[in-house]
Amino acid sequence: MYRCVIISIILYCVLSRTTLCSYVDPQFEACKPQTCGNQSISYPFYIQYKQEPFCGYPGFGISCDSNGFPVLNLSYTPYIIHQIFYHNQSLRVSNAAFSSTNTTTADYCISLTRNLTLPSTKIFTLVHQNYNKDILLFFGCNLSSLPTESTNYRIGCSEANNKTGGSFLALYKDDVKTVSSVSKSCGRSGEVVQAGVEESEGGGIQEALRRGFMLNWNASDCKPCSSSGGRCGFNVTMYFFQCYCTDRIHASRCVIPDGRSKASMKIGLALGLAAAVILLLVMVTYYTRWKKENSKHHLVDAFLERHGHLQIKRYSYSEMKKVTNSFKNKLGQGGFGSVYKGQLQDGRHVAVKILSELKGDGDDFINEVASMSRTSHVNIIALLGFCFQGSKRALVYEFMPNGSLxxxxxxxxxxxxxxxxxxxxxxxxxxxxxxxxxxxxxxxxxxxxxxxxxxxxxxxxxxxxxxxxxxxxxxxxxxxxxxxxxxxxxxxxxxxxxxxxxxxxxxxxxxxxxxxxxxxxxxxxxxxxxxxxxxxxxxxxxxxxxxxxxxxxxxxxxxxxxxxxxxxxxxxxxxxxxxxxxxxxxxxxxxxxxxxxxxxxxxxxxxxxxxxxxxxxxxxx
Structure with missing residues (x-):
């Protein structure tokens, strides 16, 4: 009787997925929001080496510096993240070279070798507004030959200035008169180092540099997933958005059962322990098998649908039989299945690998197609095509007459x-x-x-x-x-x-x-x-x-x-x-x-x- 009660509880867990079951998908757990300093870090951002890359969007990996500030690398240049506005997909950043907490000239140094150019990426764009200004940076300036008022814009510590043979000056680009006089007395003309900054009323141009500018980002929309209780992520291998839910991975949002479904499950539990045991034996076996096979085929189908531009041919299983002359010439066999020699219509000889089973979530098959469709090198085997039809899976390679090493x-x-x-x-x-x-x-x-x-x-x-x-x-x-x-x-x-x-x-x-x-x-x-x-x-x-x-x-x-x-x-x-x-x-x-x-x-x-x-x-x- 005791065993029957335990089995009935397991059945109830499988069918209703209530909190009593306490199963939580590991990827949902792995993608909990994290903090860096006073910033909450969640999709599309992820903290490198602390969170898994699948918790964020490619290119949005950040690190926490020794002062607890989140740092984003753009065009090989570190930028301090001051604020993240998830509601409108924007953030305020500043070049790390200007983000010192103490901007006095005695403590503030800039290296000539540092790359100070603005980021230029497809996923981040500058936010331009009418009141924003661009800042120019001049190198190697001789202060003695400059107008007195321009020296108020000097930045950098005196030791660094002496070593590099001149001072650094930062000017607002629209200050045309000062820019014109300064450009004649500096060793290197002005470069835009920050764009779209708000002019500082107190603290001068150094405060404006430290406060930085606004960027918008372009990544898959997370709102449908997060509003359904999920956590957003991205599959880098198959390159598409996915929603991590407590039960499993969904395409865009979690499926929330309504009240009637929960109530009917509870009524079904009360119908009797005997019926529950019978239902367990039938449903759990069927459900496990169905979920396993369906999830595999769903992932592979989703990958192939999203990669319809692959430069390789998709064959039907009947075409595979024709190419291999009904699998007559067997070249070898392994744990993956068997390999047969075949010939395409254009006369080329090929090796056809017939996979015996789809392992895991179809990772082996997806990895093979995804990896090899991206490669073209004399020392990499060429994948010419594939077959994915029901339970039949095959990969078509160029034929290697001398076999394996x-x-x-x-x-x-x-x-x-x-x-x-x-x-x-x-x-x-x-x-x-x-x-x-x-x-x-x-x-x-x-x-x-x-x-x-x-x-x-x-x-x-x-x-x-x-x-x-x-x-x-x-x-x-x-x-x-x-x-x-x-x-x-x-x-x-x-x-x-x-x-x-x-x-x-x-x-x-x-x-x-x-x-x-x-x-x-x-x-x-x-x-x-x-x-x-x-x-x-x-x-x-x-x-x-x-x-x-x-x-x-x-x-x-x-x-x-x-x-x-x-x-x-x-x-x-x-x-x-x-x-x-x-x-x-x-x-x-x-x-x-x-x-x-x-x-x-x-x-x-x-x-x-x-x-x-x-x-x-x-x-x-």
Missing amino acids: EKLIYEENAVIGDRQLDCQTLYDIAIGVARGLEYLHKGCNTRILHFDIKPHNILLDENFLPKISDFGLAKICTRKESIVSIFGARGTAGYIAPEVFSRNFGVVSHKSDVYSYGMMVLEMVGRRKNIKAEVDASNEIYFPYWIHNRLVSNQELGLQNIRNEYDNEMVRKMTIVSLWCIQTKPSTRPSISKVVEMLEGRTELLQLPPKPYWFSPSNSP
């Missing part, structure tokens, strides 16, 4: 066609993969972190040119983001950077891809898995530890296919670079651009990295 590096004396997989070929592949990663990290419109770099995901064309594939775990972020937030570990065991599965090692960033790349290159060098490597008949240790000891003691590496000194130099260079890449702390690893530079540079200029404790035999995987 994994199939080659573990075969002794591997030969394909008339070409052997020698040291030069491995070296070219290593550089090609690094250039592909560099493009993902720096060359795209958005920064893409792959999170699954390994030999299996490096494909080779007919000329052994490497191409990075499989973007199912990728993370898309803005160009300025270097640190990302992910829920749980992602990647393949043996290649996952330490910080991805434990934040105690550091933050997750583009350096996590560098670690995976380093582990992969070590496998290419050793032509074996990095888990263990034989040293002699009776002793086995972790391969990176073994090869690091060889380099330190300047011993011969004794690896396969090293035929001459040139081969030895290439392998040594790849080894040193990869050991730098797999340093335990992300801050110690090079960026992927630095990796390319090191691989293309001279071996004798490379220093041996320290041996991280991750390499100790007792702690090795």
Whole structure:
């Protein structure tokens, strides 16, 4: 009887979603309004490294300075936010260079190197009003040759003025007479440093500079969501607004059940425990399955609808059968599904990946399409099309005749066609993969972190040119983001950077891809898995530890296919670079651009990295 009561309560929670159930969507919780100084921070703004980026609109990340003021970076220049007016989407800001709490000339300094230009963005626009004025800043002014009245506008401390060879003068642009006389006596003509300021009655021009000017912002409207009890956010991956509610994510507003629905649920609960148990077994199973599948398809459909401009073709499932000749030529199979060889109408050979299931909320499928539709690089596999029809999902790629790198590096004396997989070929592949990663990290419109770099995901064309594939775990972020937030570990065991599965090692960033790349290159060098490597008949240790000891003691590496000194130099260079890449702390690893530079540079200029404790035999995987 007791069990029946518990089950009935669970049923009531599932159907009515009252506060008794106490379930709150985690993204709703994560996007609580925060405070910075005396400012309330909520959508479209979010506090970087304190709130998740999905709580705000792209470009609206702010930081709190040491004085507790919110700071917004516009055109690489910090601006202090004095007031935010959410009701009419405006805010008052001032250039941080003029926002000192003490504006006396003894304490107030400006650097000539600071960028003082006005922000120029699509999402923020200046508010121009009739009574507003623009302020000009002049550099390197000789006070002795200026009219006496103009020196009243001098700003900057005397020490800074002496170092830079002159004073700084700030003038209202409409003070034509003074501007004309000053411009002849200053080393650099006036630049508009603040526009639309209100002329200060007390405190002079410095007070006007500190008070700043008004900006309007342009972002998705939050009112329908907030008025329904939700919290606003933005999905950067699929690039559309979403409303976080206590139960789940909604498109624009939360669905609030009316009084009749709640009353009917309570009456239904009173009909009897026996009926509740039966209904629980049927409804919970159906509801869970329906919600899971429906939410997946809803998200994928929403993404495809909003990205109808994608430069790739959408195929029907019947077209996929025709392209692959009813899936006759199978190339391989993995946890994701199967890959088949096919041919398009124009004669091009393709590889068709048929996905066995839509994992999570469809993230794998969305990530693959979203990431690869943004890329175009010689070392990135080309996505030519996709299929999303009911439960059928497929991705169409260019065909790579030499398969994956994994199939080659573990075969002794591997030969394909008339070409052997020698040291030069491995070296070219290593550089090609690094250039592909560099493009993902720096060359795209958005920064893409792959999170699954390994030999299996490096494909080779007919000329052994490497191409990075499989973007199912990728993370898309803005160009300025270097640190990302992910829920749980992602990647393949043996290649996952330490910080991805434990934040105690550091933050997750583009350096996590560098670690995976380093582990992969070590496998290419050793032509074996990095888990263990034989040293002699009776002793086995972790391969990176073994090869690091060889380099330190300047011993011969004794690896396969090293035929001459040139081969030895290439392998040594790849080894040193990869050991730098797999340093335990992300801050110690090079960026992927630095990796390319090191691989293309001279071996004798490379220093041996320290041996991280991750390499100790007792702690090795």
